[in-house]
Amino acid sequence: MSLRRIFLLPATVVTAVLFLAPLAIVLAYSLMTRGPYGGQGAPWTLENYQRFFDPLYGEILLRSIWMALETTVLCLVLGFPLAWFIARAGKRRELYLQLVMLPFWTSFLVRTYAWVFLLRDTGLFNTILLSSGIISTPLPLLYNHGAVLLGLVYCSLPLAVLPIYSTLERLDYSLVEAAADLGARPFATFREVVIPVSAPGLRAAAFLVFIPALGTYLTSDLLGGGGTILIGNLVQNQFTSARDWPFGAAASLILMAVVLGGMKLATRKDEELL
Amino acid sequence: MAEVLSLHNVSKVFPSHRAVDGVSLEIERGEFHALVGPSGCGKTTTLRMVAGLEIPTSGEIHLEGVDVAPLPPYARNVSTVFQSYALFPHLSVRRNVEFGLRRRGAGADMSLRVNEALDMVKLTGKAESLPAQLSGGEKQRAALARSLVLAPAVLLLDEPLSALDPNLRVSVREELRQLQRRTGITFLMVTHDQEEALTLADRITVMNGGRVEQTGTPHEIYLRPANPFVAQFLGAINWVGGVGVRPEATRIAALQPPSGVVSHAATVRRSMFLGNCVHVETEMAAGGSMVAEVSRFESGFEPGAPVHVWWNASDELRFR
Numbered sequence: 001m002s003l004r005r006i007f008l009l010p011a012t013v014v015t016a017v018l019f020l021a022p023l024a025i026v027l028a029y030s031l032m033t034r035g036p037y038g039g040q041g042a043p044w045t046l047e048n049y050q051r052f053f054d055p056l057y058g059e060i061l062l063r064s065i066w067m068a069l070e071t072t073v074l075c076l077v078l079g080f081p082l083a084w085f086i087a088r089a090g091k092r093r094e095l096y097l098q099l100v101m102l103p104f105w106t107s108f109l110v111r112t113y114a115w116v117f118l119l120r121d122t123g124l125f126n127t128i129l130l131s132s133g134i135i136s137t138p139l140p141l142l143y144n145h146g147a148v149l150l151g152l153v154y155c156s157l158p159l160a161v162l163p164i165y166s167t168l169e170r171l172d173y174s175l176v177e178a179a180a181d182l183g184a185r186p187f188a189t190f191r192e193v194v195i196p197v198s199a200p201g202l203r204a205a206a207f208l209v210f211i212p213a214l215g216t217y218l219t220s221d222l223l224g225g226g227g228t229i230l231i232g233n234l235v236q237n238q239f240t241s242a243r244d245w246p247f248g249a250a251a252s253l254i255l256m257a258v259v260l261g262g263m264k265l266a267t268r269k270d271e272e273l274l
Numbered sequence: 275m276a277e278v279l280s281l282h283n284v285s286k287v288f289p290s291h292r293a294v295d296g297v298s299l300e301i302e303r304g305e306f307h308a309l310v311g312p313s314g315c316g317k318t319t320t321l322r323m324v325a326g327l328e329i330p331t332s333g334e335i336h337l338e339g340v341d342v343a344p345l346p347p348y349a350r351n352v353s354t355v356f357q358s359y360a361l362f363p364h365l366s367v368r369r370n371v372e373f374g375l376r377r378r379g380a381g382a383d384m385s386l387r388v389n390e391a392l393d394m395v396k397l398t399g400k401a402e403s404l405p406a407q408l409s410g411g412e413k414q415r416a417a418l419a420r421s422l423v424l425a426p427a428v429l430l431l432d433e434p435l436s437a438l439d440p441n442l443r444v445s446v447r448e449e450l451r452q453l454q455r456r457t458g459i460t461f462l463m464v465t466h467d468q469e470e471a472l473t474l475a476d477r478i479t480v481m482n483g484g485r486v487e488q489t490g491t492p493h494e495i496y497l498r499p500a501n502p503f504v505a506q507f508l509g510a511i512n513w514v515g516g517v518g519v520r521p522e523a524t525r526i527a528a529l530q531p532p533s534g535v536v537s538h539a540a541t542v543r544r545s546m547f548l549g550n551c552v553h554v555e556t557e558m559a560a561g562g563s564m565v566a567e568v569s570r571f572e573s574g575f576e577p578g579a580p581v582h583v584w585w586n587a588s589d590e591l592r593f594r
Contacts, residue, residue, distance in 0.1 A: 177327050178360035180347040182420070183377035192373075196364040 030249035038243035048250035057234065057251070064231040065258065067145075067220075068213040071152040075209045076202060078153070079160035083201075086161070087168035097165070100158050108155060112222050115151055116142065119223070143225035151219040156212065160205040167201025203266065211259055231255050278303040278460050279324065279428050284333030284343070285484075286319050293319040295484035296333070301428065306454045306461045308475035310468055312507070316484040317464045321430050324462065325354045338427050348377070353421035354430040357437065359413045361405035367392070367416050368401040374424045391423035394453065411442050418450075422457060431463040435470060447474060468508045472496060480504045498591075505591050510553075512564050518591035519564075526554055526566035526575065526583050537584035540564060542575045556583055 030048055032040040051057070086096040103111060118124045121138035129135045141147060175197060179189040195202070217232030224230075231251065238248025279301040286294040294316040301307050309317040322328040324335060326347035335343040342350050353374065361370050371388045372380070392398050395415035405413060414434060421429050434450065435443045451474055454461045465471055471478045472492045479489040480503075488500040499505035502518065511518045531537050540556035543563065547570070554566050554575045564583045568575070575581065 172358060172360065174356045174358050174360040175362060177325075177347070178354070178356055178362070179373070181325055181327070181352075181354045182374035182424070183348045184373075185348055188377065193362055197362070199364075 075160035083164035147223040163204040308471035311481035353426040359417040521567040523589035524566040
């Protein structure tokens with residue numbers, strides 16, 4: 001066996017055992033029937049997929065896609081100026097990059113709970129607003145669409161900043177100067193030169209934010225309410241309280257198909273994914 | 275008013291240093307002007323101030339009679355060919371050349387003007403190529419076309435040949451010269467290469483330490499340099515008692531030279547073969563060394579051989 005193959009073997013085995021095998025199991029489960037007390041078995045059926053076309057689930061899927069899109073757009077809009085600033089910060093670059101990555105040092109769960117403490121009726125924001133007399137009853141900041149969106153944007157922003165930063169850092173600044181020199185005002189330079197040239201970074205950022213946001217369940221579980229059930233929560237419920245593993249498996253495969261389809265749409269033929 | 279561009283006492287101070295220190299300069303309409311000097315002399319900063327990419331700390335820059343010093347780059351009728359060419363990588367050559375015209379409100383004759391510019395730089399066949407598909411020389415010509423098509427009052431070139439192969443440089447130099455003649459557009463070029471400046475420019479400004487040392491035609495600054503710095507920057511020079519003599523003006527022979535010239539007895543120290551000629555380094559009997567340039571066909575000056583070095587008094591460069 002060649003040296004090259006020996007080094008490739010571990011990764012091949014890990015991918016096969018930890019990714020392809022579970023995927024095959026999920027696929028098999030999605031085609032089975034749920035047993036009377038949970039569990040799954042014969043007969044083979046497509047019913048789990050058909051069930052998903054119920055308007056109730058369609059609404060959850062659309063809501064999830066919409067939420068993930070909102071998160072992606074907000075992260076790109078907020079992340080781009082930040083990445084631009086860091087890329088042009090000279091010696092301070094390293095420091096700012098570390099600050100961007102700082103949240104990763106603590107648990108995602110802890111950070112999301114922190115938002116609960118900030119946003120709830122007796123939380124920091126409401127307490128300050130109440131005690132200063134600006135409002136008389138607490139604002140409903142938690143358990144709604146906005147709170148989930150906030151949580152998603154908060155935890156995804158670093159994932160957007162890093163790939164955008166890496167393309168902007170390599171951006172030849174003389175292109176910006178050349179555009180101005182040829183008569184382009186700043187906004188035209190941004191639209192006609194900076195955005196197209198940094199498109200690969202923007203696309204990578206969009207994927208890195210969109211895909212996890214589409215499958216999220218923790219953020220919507222902790223910060224959302226009954227009206228913000230997302231497809232991630234739906235899948236989670238099937239495997240826990242509802243004990244309907246075949247339907248959960250079918251829903252997660254449909255989610256995967258949506259992600260793959262979305263990536264395919266966002267990528268032109270001659271370009272690579274990511 | 276013959277000058278299209280003039281700088282009046284322009285300075286640029288950066289937090290770390292004073293890059294340009296009271297530069298005054300007049301560029302005549304239609305001339306090819308070279309700004310030359312060692313790296314860090316402020317020539318590039320001066321060019322960038324004319325382009326609007328840097329705003330002067332003080333002083334005025336008059337372009338066609340208007341002070342443009344505080345204006346942003348997009349509000350000035352100048353165009354720059356960048357050292358890296360700065361072609362937009364996502365746009366074809368044609369779209370690159372169109373870029374400036376579109377910003378100025380594209381007229382019905384846009385494609386005609388673009389074709390004309392591409393034709394002028396011999397890039398017609400590459401109009402639909404992306405910059406990454408071009409060779410170094412083609413990129414340089416595309417960048418030229420992108421600026422030429424705007425017919426700017428002054429076309430600025432920042433070390434336009436430095437990114438090219440040495441072999442390509444001489445032929446591109448010739449093309450650049452012809453292009454300037456043909457279009458009649460005023461060129462202001464920055465270079466650190468004195469030979470490039472001497473061969474290309476109608477007039478040359480030599481800068482050093484943020485200041486102008488001398489402005490003049492290639493003949494003037496080479497044959498009548500204003501000070502030792504200019505003399506030394508433009509080419510090799512021997513110093514004999516405060517007087518400069520160029521190696522090519524210095525003669526050498528085993529025999530006594532004719533009368534009427536400045537002559538010294540000397541000993542050959544070594545010969546340096548430069549390919550097209552030989553530099554013979556000698557030690558003069560009176561002290562000091564003297565380098566004479568001889569043709570490679572008259573070599574044979576062995577180390578230790580007694581010789582005479584001489585030159586015409588009219589070839590001496592005197593300062594003060």
